[in-house]
Amino acid sequence: MDTEDRYAAAAPGWATGASRVYGPLAAQLVAAAPHPLTGRRVLDVGAGTGLASGARRAAGAHPVAVDRSPAMLALDAAARPPAVAGALEALPVRDDAVDDAVAALVLNRVDDRTAALAELARVVRPGGAVLATVAAATTAHRAVCDRIDAVVADAGFVPPPWYAHLTTVQAPQLGDVPAMTAAARAAGLVTVAVTEHAADVGVERAEDLVAYRLGQAHTATWLAGLADGERAALRRAAVAAVAPVMEPYRPPVITLVARTPGAR
Ligand SMILES: C[S@@+](CC[C@H](N)C(=O)[O-])C[C@H]1O[C@@H](n2cnc3c(N)ncnc32)[C@H](O)[C@@H]1O
Structure with missing residues (x-):
């Protein structure tokens, strides 16, 4: 497993930043389950701070979390379901161990998406559900985030190599319905249903979009290295850049x- 914890700097601010978008997406994914989750043991892969686990627990399930980032798993650990550090590529879980699996916004962070989906299929008992989301590859909605990214770039941010790899190599692999459908079938999954929709995540103010965007992992370490005043000025500049074109943020999701x- 890659030992670098890329989310270490992002974890403390996840609840007030990235979760503004990822929280609603996690709830929508859990709601898409093909059967009631009550009483079922559900593996939350790439669980992060547990947004999908929380939604599943609310649905009556018994979540178990796996994530590559110890820092993400450590956040509020005492109040969260059982969790173990591990990679989607080689889950630390035996065959057929869980009733269902959920992978929210993590399949776009692996090199071999079919192998990753097959790994999810391996640990889910026959007839269980595999639920996953990734960001869609379409770019129209990104204009507002591009404005934030431009402010950050002007301030000297250079994306780390892992993020460049994610955006140029990993994420595009599953960024549309045919690609996700083909990979899921190649992984041996059945009754495969893949949709793309613009998700209503309730983010309508420039301040909230900036909090989300600047709460993501790729900028977190760099932001943490700024002086408090510099960071506050950067946020103000990002809000000012976005406000004139802000409209309800509807990220397209597969x-x-x-x-x-x-x-079953
Ligand atoms: C965008 S966050 C999503 C977190 C959470 N699922 C949510 O919806 O808030 C991606 C998460 O996947 C984890 N991750 C990335 N690559 C992974 C891998 N190969 N195996 C396991 N976890 C991984 C990261 O540590 C991070 O917590």
């Missing part, structure tokens, strides 16, 4: 709802 083969 959602996979599938099952493992066999009896």
Whole structure:
């Protein structure tokens, strides 16, 4: 496993930053389950701070979390479901161990998406559900985030190599319905249903969009290195850049709802 914790600097601010968008997306993914989750053991892969686990617990499930980032798992650990550090590429879970699996916004962070989906299928018992989301590859909605990114770049931010790899190599692999459908089928999943929709995440103010964007992992370490005053000025500049064109943020999302083969 890659030992660098890329989310270490982002974890403390996740609840007031990235979760403004990822929280609603996690709830929508859990709501897409093809059967009630009550009483079921559900693996939350790439669980982060547990947004999808929380939604699943609210749905009556018994979540278990796996994530590559110890820092993300450590946040509020005492109040969260059981969790273990591990990679989606080689889950620390035996075959058929869970009833269902959820992977919210993590399949776009692996090099081999079919192998990752097959790994999810391996740990889910026959007939269980595999639910996943990734960001869609379409770019129209990104104009507002591009304005934030331009402010950050002007201030001297240079994306770390892992983020450049994510955006240019990993994320595009599953960024549309045909690609996700083909990968899910190649991984052996059945009753594969893949949709793309512009998600209503309730982010309508420039301040909230900036909090989300600047709460993501790729800028977190750099932001943490700024003086408090510099960071506050950067946020103000980003809000000023976005405010004139701000409209409700509706990120396009690819959602996979599938099952493992066999009896339910
Ligand atoms: C965008 S965040 C999403 C977190 C959470 N699912 C949510 O919806 O808020 C991506 C998460 O996936 C984790 N991650 C990235 N690559 C991973 C991998 N190969 N295996 C396991 N976790 C991974 C990161 O540490 C991070 O917590």
